[in-house]
Amino acid sequence: MEAPIYWPTFFFLLFSAIACAFAVAVVVTPNIVRMAFYLVLSLAATAGLFFLAGADFVGAMQLMIYVGGTLVLLVFGVMLTSQDRFISMKTSGFELGVAVTLGVCLFVVLAYCARSIPEWHGMKAKQVSAVPLEPTAAPLGMGLLGARVDGPDRSGYLLVFEIISVHLLVVLVGAAYLARARGKKNLLVE
Amino acid sequence: MNSLVLASLLTEPVGVSHYLVVGAVLFVCGVVCMATKRNALGILMGIELVLNGANLNFIAFGSPYLREASQTLGLDGQLMSLFVIVLAAAEAAVALAIALNFYNSFSTIDVDRADQLKG
Amino acid sequence: MAELFISISIWPWLAYTLAGLVQVTLIVTLVAVGALVFIWLERKVSGRIQDRLGPTRVGGRFGWLQTLADGLKLLTKEDLMPEGADEFLFRIAPYVSFCASLTAFLAIPFAGGSYPFVALHMNTAVFFVLAVLGLEVFGVILAGYSSASKWSLFGAMREAAQVVSYEVPLGMCAVVPVLLAGSMDLVVIGDRQTGTFWNWYLFHDPFTFITFWVYFTCATASVNRAPFDLAEAESELVAGFHTEYSGLRWSFFFMAEYGSMLAVSLLASILFLGGWNGPIPVASLLGLTFENGFWLGFAGNVLGTANLIGKGVAGVTVMMWVRWTLPRLRIDQVITTCLKYCVPIAASMFVGATLWQYAFPNGAIFPQSAAAYQVREPWNAKAEAKSAEAARVEKTASREPVATEFTSGRTAEAAPLSARTPDPAG
Numbered sequence: 001m002e003a004p005i006y007w008p009t010f011f012f013l014l015f016s017a018i019a020c021a022f023a024v025a026v027v028v029t030p031n032i033v034r035m036a037f038y039l040v041l042s043l044a045a046t047a048g049l050f051f052l053a054g055a056d057f058v059g060a061m062q063l064m065i066y067v068g069g070t071l072v073l074l075v076f077g078v079m080l081t082s083q084d085r086f087i088s089m090k091t092s093g094f095e096l097g098v099a100v101t102l103g104v105c106l107f108v109v110l111a112y113c114a115r116s117i118p119e120w121h122g123m124k125a126k127q128v129s130a131v132p133l134e135p136t137a138a139p140l141g142m143g144l145l146g147a148r149v150d151g152p153d154r155s156g157y158l159l160v161f162e163i164i165s166v167h168l169l170v171v172l173v174g175a176a177y178l179a180r181a182r183g184k185k186n187l188l189v190e
Numbered sequence: 191m192n193s194l195v196l197a198s199l200l201t202e203p204v205g206v207s208h209y210l211v212v213g214a215v216l217f218v219c220g221v222v223c224m225a226t227k228r229n230a231l232g233i234l235m236g237i238e239l240v241l242n243g244a245n246l247n248f249i250a251f252g253s254p255y256l257r258e259a260s261q262t263l264g265l266d267g268q269l270m271s272l273f274v275i276v277l278a279a280a281e282a283a284v285a286l287a288i289a290l291n292f293y294n295s296f297s298t299i300d301v302d303r304a305d306q307l308k309g
Numbered sequence: 310m311a312e313l314f315i316s317i318s319i320w321p322w323l324a325y326t327l328a329g330l331v332q333v334t335l336i337v338t339l340v341a342v343g344a345l346v347f348i349w350l351e352r353k354v355s356g357r358i359q360d361r362l363g364p365t366r367v368g369g370r371f372g373w374l375q376t377l378a379d380g381l382k383l384l385t386k387e388d389l390m391p392e393g394a395d396e397f398l399f400r401i402a403p404y405v406s407f408c409a410s411l412t413a414f415l416a417i418p419f420a421g422g423s424y425p426f427v428a429l430h431m432n433t434a435v436f437f438v439l440a441v442l443g444l445e446v447f448g449v450i451l452a453g454y455s456s457a458s459k460w461s462l463f464g465a466m467r468e469a470a471q472v473v474s475y476e477v478p479l480g481m482c483a484v485v486p487v488l489l490a491g492s493m494d495l496v497v498i499g500d501r502q503t504g505t506f507w508n509w510y511l512f513h514d515p516f517t518f519i520t521f522w523v524y525f526t527c528a529t530a531s532v533n534r535a536p537f538d539l540a541e542a543e544s545e546l547v548a549g550f551h552t553e554y555s556g557l558r559w560s561f562f563f564m565a566e567y568g569s570m571l572a573v574s575l576l577a578s579i580l581f582l583g584g585w586n587g588p589i590p591v592a593s594l595l596g597l598t599f600e601n602g603f604w605l606g607f608a609g610n611v612l613g614t615a616n617l618i619g620k621g622v623a624g625v626t627v628m629m630w631v632r633w634t635l636p637r638l639r640i641d642q643v644i645t646t647c648l649k650y651c652v653p654i655a656a657s658m659f660v661g662a663t664l665w666q667y668a669f670p671n672g673a674i675f676p677q678s679a680a681a682y683q684v685r686e687p688w689n690a691k692a693e694a695k696s697a698e699a700a701r702v703e704k705t706a707s708r709e710p711v712a713t714e715f716t717s718g719r720t721a722e723a724a725p726l727s728a729r730t731p732d733p734a735g
Binding site: 005006008009010012013016019020023024026027032035036039042043046049050052053054055057058061062065066069070071073074076077078080081095096099100102103104106107110111113114115117119120121122123124127128131136139140143144148154157160164167168171172174175176178179 | 200204216235239245250284286290293
């Protein structure tokens with residue numbers, strides 16, 4: 001029974017292995033800049049998984065905002081707040097043990113749930129190749145403007161979109177206010 | 191059953207459940223990260239991992255390649271994950287501002303040191 | 310290309326591997342040879358600007374082989390690492406930068422038509438290229454942090470602040486051609502500008518003309534070229550983030566820098582300067598199009614590739630010219646330029662271009678070519694199939710692709726927006 005290798009699955013396994021391995025590395029490493037680096041690799045591999053699932057716009061968005069924006073911001077924060085040359089904060093072995101035990105239990109439950117529904121086990125290769133390749137960017141844009149093109153009775157997201165826009169503005173102002181330099185006090189410290 | 195899964199792992203297309211398992215790994219790693227790190231920014235990274243695991247689930251449920259098109263979330267899944275990504279960016283900005291503020295006052299970002307209101 | 314290999318009947322997986330290898334080899338060659346040529350060119354340009362000759366001896370008349378000699382010297386240098394450095398991150402940082410700059414070339418098309426020269430034909434190529442180029446900063450930050458040197462750390466922090474700020478106006482500028490073309494596909498954007506140079510988006514309207522210059526400024530800043538090269542700033546930070554690097558790793562940083570300079574220049578050429586469509590449409594005048602046969606079209610595409618690379622090199626040369634002409638800005642001036650000037654200008658140009666497109670859908674100054682690319686969305690096609698009426702609308706409005714998209718796309722589901730979005734009042 002030598003079945004040919006199904007290549008999308010091969011790439012799925014590759015990307016998911018990278019994503020999972022570096023996610024574990026994020027937990028294990030004590031050095032916070034390495035954590036950020038592993039997180040970048042994990043999130044980039046997740047973007048690869050998004051591309052594989054046909055969500056090309058979300059994948060590019062993930063690369064741009066998450067990896068290129070949010071994480072650069074995080075590393076920037078790490079550098080601004082570092083006291084030693086290489087900051088690392090150790091956790092006690094007991095805490096780590098409890099957390100890992102609970103985590104493994106949680107994972108077993110989640111994975112069991114995910115595997116227990118037969119409809120979620122995937123389709124046959126023929127069915128998958130019959131699915132047309134459709135670009136997602138324009139339908140997503142229409143959806144954000146309230147007009148859904150993929151189904152007649154699905155709702156648009158105009159209000160959500162507007163709320164998030166205002167929210168982002170508020171966040172921008174709020175973050176700038178919170179992080180501003182505090183006049184005299186700061187000068188003295190420096 | 192287990193051996194069947196392994197045998198068909200490379201020759202059959204993946205399904206929603208495969209994505210869910212990967213999402214679960216990311217989620218659990220994030221939770222453990224949040225629980226064990228004492229650095230405020232480390233906790234923030236754990237949150238990013240959790241959000242990412244959730245995102246992966248949204249994408250999986252919305253993808254027409256993983257289960258029959260009539261049963262998927264359609265674009266809803268992708269739209270939701272877009273919102274998650276954008277809000278995660280906003281959350282990171284605010285959290286970073288708080289961390290910087292905290293650092294200005296206490297010269298550390300160890301969250302255990304934020305105990306001024308402790309009775 | 311994979312189809313070509315499959316058609317000569319080899320195993321599909323081998324065909325895909327071969328096609329991938331060919332494309333990757335071409336891209337790596339472009340980046341590596343590009344770096345060789347650009348370093349030589351930089352020396353010549355700086356020499357001429359400073360009233361010198363630049364390299365003259367190595368390899369004959371113009372010092373052609375100077376870079377190669379430099380490369381050999383770098384190869385033989387000792388691979389130093391500072392004592393307190395974070396070893397793993399220090400070693401891996403240059404490759405992170407280089408990979409990011411190389412990956413951007415995957416989605417950049419070099420010629421269009423029915424068989425575009427592109428390694429990865431993506432629907433969201435503009436977005437992808439910008440996203441991947443933004444990752445280059447990670448290598449720099451890691452290098453700066455892991456070197457355990459304050460010069461490096463300062464350089465890296467400046468770079469992080471600068472790149473994150475400049476991505477905002479850069480994205481806003483790149484959105485304008487996307488808006489005009491109605492697609493984020495770079496092949497489509499390039500093909501929409503066929504014909505003579507007044508079809509270029511640079512000359513589409515006054516707003517795009519200004520947008521191009523803002524884009525070029527921001528692109529220069531986002532690849533850390535002078536006058537925005539605060540991350541290196543020789544006069545203050547020794548050499549910035551790569552102070553502690555030597556030998557091959559150091560040269561990888563430079564390959565990455567020149568690679569991303571070429572990438573943003575190519576992107577500028579495709580977005581604003583017509584891409585592979587020259588000032589004069591030589592290829593179509595000679596009949597080198599895919600309508601006249603595959604190989605003639607192929608020859609036309611080769612011409613187009615040469616054209617695009619020529620434009621890209623011209624863009625890089627302008628960056629060099631700017632570098633050796635203007636003094637370096639201070640960090641606060643760099644951020645001011647971004648947030649107080651580039652972002653507002655880019656935002657207002659975006660609004661202006663939108664309004665212009667709304668007022669003159671066919672172009673006002675120079676009439677746009679009627680054979681412009683038709684935006685076809687899936688729901689559009691479905692609506693067409695459903696009714697001949699939609700097809701008729703499409704025909705009469707073929708000069709207004711954006712309008713067409715809305716008319717035929719919304720006929721099927723013409724329900725008002727208010728019925729679809731939840732009502733805030735309850």
